[in-house]
Amino acid sequence: MARDLPIGNGNVLMNFDVHYNVRDIYFPYVGQENQALDHLSHFGVWTAEDFFWIDHPELKKQSGYLNDTLITNVACTHERLGLKLQLRDGVDVQENVFMRKVVVENDWDREREVKLYFHLDLHLYGNGMGDTVYYDPELKSLVFYKGHRYMSLSGRGQDQKEVGITSYATGQKEMNRLEGTWRDAEDGRLGGNPIAQGSVDGTVELVLRVPAKGAKEAWFWICFAREDRELRKLERTVRSATPQALLQRTYNYWGQWLGHDRHDLKLLEPDMASFYKRSLLVVRTNTDNRGAILAANDSDILKFARDTYSYMWPRDGALIAHALDRSGYHALTKRFFQFCKRGLSEDGYLLHKYNPDGSVGSSWHPWVNARGEKQLAIQEDETALVLFALWHHHRQARTLDEARDDYDNLVLPAADFMARYTDASGLPLPSHDLWEERYGVHLFTVASVYAGLLAAADFAEHFGDKLRAMHYRDKAASVKQAVEHSLYSEQEQRFIRSLYWNDEKQAYEPDLTLDASMYAIFDFGMFEPDDPRVVSTMKAIREQLWVQTEVGGLARYSNDYYHQVTKDVAKVPGNPWFICTLWYAEYVIAVAKSEAELKEAAELLRWTMSHALPSGILAEQVHPFSGEPMSVSPLTWSHATFVKVVQEYLAKLKLFRHRERGQEDQSDAKLLHAAGEKR
Missing domain, CATH: 2.70.98.10 (Beta-galactosidase; Chain A, domain 5)
Structure with missing residues (x-):
């Protein structure tokens, strides 16, 4: 049963079910020690x-x-x-x-x-x-x-x-x-x-x-x-x-x-502005006062897996912190980055997930491969995205001059790990994908590594560390070149999801499965959103991953098995996910050249709102035929993604309206930055 109406203060979190029964009582950490344990x-x-x-x-x-x-x-x-x-x-x-x-x-x-x-x-x-x-x-x-x-x-x-x-x-x-x-x-x-x-x-x-x-x-x-x-x-x-x-x-x-949010919500319809605020508040309820940003705290998932989403995944946390930083909640996100710094391994990478008290969380990623050889039980994007988000945190908070300890004890070890964890072509070595299902070289991961290395280079330049800045930029350039060579299919005329190593052939084999996470190639700055290769990729995602029912929405990937409802994958490639639908909205915003071209993005934002619970709570995914929430609810990442996409929608909307009024006194870049746009 979906959780609804979360309330908390960063030490205590209480969740109700849809009938308003108390179900979850977390204390003294948000997400750790459920003192109710799903009992009514x-x-x-x-x-x-x-x-x-x-x-x-x-x-x-x-x-x-x-x-x-x-x-x-x-x-x-x-x-x-x-x-x-x-x-x-x-x-x-x-x-x-x-x-x-x-x-x-x-x-x-x-x-x-x-x-x-x-x-x-x-x-x-x-x-x-x-x-x-x-x-x-x-x-x-x-x-x-x-x-x-x-x-x-x-x-x-x-x-x-x-x-x-x-x-x-x-x-x-x-x-x-x-x-x-x-x-x-x-x-x-x-x-x-x-x-x-x-x-x-x-x-x-x-x-x-x-x-x-x-x-x-x-x-x-x-x-x-x-x-x-x-x-x-x-x-x-x-x-x-x-x-x-x-x-x-x-x-x-x-x-x-909420008054600390720095966006001009008057440009939005009142219900969308209110939903934006609600999303910020929900994100706050799932953020512990000691820095952990929890994926979700719905104990109902225990019935399926005997484990929960009440962990800090560095990837989820970094992207959620990024949305909060764009809103202006820098004091809150600072604790997250301190949490990550404490959790960094001696070799410079972050592990699968962490408990709210900072200890290592449960994992299903093995440390050994089928040949009995050691492999890293990590998702490399989790390390990379923390660096990406950290750079924007200090830049937006205007605290770069205070970032020396972060540079020495988080940025350098993590960037050095990413720089050496590559093959001769420049591609990152295999790790687990963001969906935690496959071990290989994944487009989402590679794009995040590119962004993380550039963030490290920016830090190095700020601190006058010129040789490291050049080194990280060179590594990022090699990553991009390797993507163009190995992760783009001329036959499909689009980017591909992953590469998997074949021992017999001693070569990588491509995975042509369409995956909504491939949006990362433009969102993390590897390619421009209007690059023809990006355009063809996003077009294929929209055409083939859209759920062909009255519910609609975008699936994660073709034939998604997680909580699968039907095998009719031509009609329902997977259950609609809020983050995936919003990623496509983000692309629409990125390529829009006029206010009229923002209409589809606004419709996707409204699709998100219309499939929330009446209280404004977003689950992870919804049923493709009934629209009912599925898996955990609320999912912090869903709400943070809504926040970020609204911010980018506002940025473009403000830009277009300034242009219409002929206000040439501000550059486009300044307008986008003022509205919270990262590009």
């Missing part, structure tokens, strides 16, 4: 007439965010019971506290007692063994703990003179046919068991007296800490400041944070 935490309402959980089909919901913030705004209506609920959730921007405001509206003409139930099913440290939950009489809250992980579940109703829940239940689950304490709530009476250990859960109650045709509000909050003393300090902070004040400052903060 319930929220329910009792009246004398009936009881319902928030995912009951009778409860009609409109889910979204409050304006352009990371505060949710969920309106619920239960017509038969004459109740309306408004829920607003947020994670405080200063403290590790989740807050929920609930407004209960009574449509009937008599006063009613309404009981609210908040249930937590936790698996501290990401497992359900040895947890404890108990009722704390001083806090009048439930406290969950194990080791150095503490969480409290607290609340207060509008009529209460003091903070505290009105009833509670603790118990065991996932054993002896025990479902959990949430079942105890359905009759409106919690058992009051004061403590439980092992695989446990807990439920709290707040009682409201809601007047006829009136409304009452209640508050719940969860504090996150590493020890009991810290937890109690947080509880005192929430109670003295009030959860209302914390939610308000969080609302204010995200509005101010």
